[in-house]
Amino acid sequence: MTDLIPAPAGVVDRWDIDRIDPYLVCRFAGTAQTVTIHEKGAKVCEVGDKPFRAGCR
Structure with missing residues (x-):
């Protein structure tokens, strides 16, 4: 495991x-x-603020 x-x-x-x-x-x-x-098969993950959101696709 690692943090990117x-x-x-x-x-x-x-x-x-x-x-x-x-x-x-x-x-x-x-x-x-x-x-x-x-998030099997995802190519990109994103996180945003205001409102907070995170997800992969």
Whole structure:
């Protein structure tokens, strides 16, 4: 497992993940809770602010 550094893309940060099998891991401030989503087959993941959103396609 590794953390990837995003490439800024305007109002979102973007990760190009063409040759890996990604998992999206969300950690919630002030808690020990996490949500992990296997994004099998995704080529790009993005995260944005205002409102916060994250996803892969």
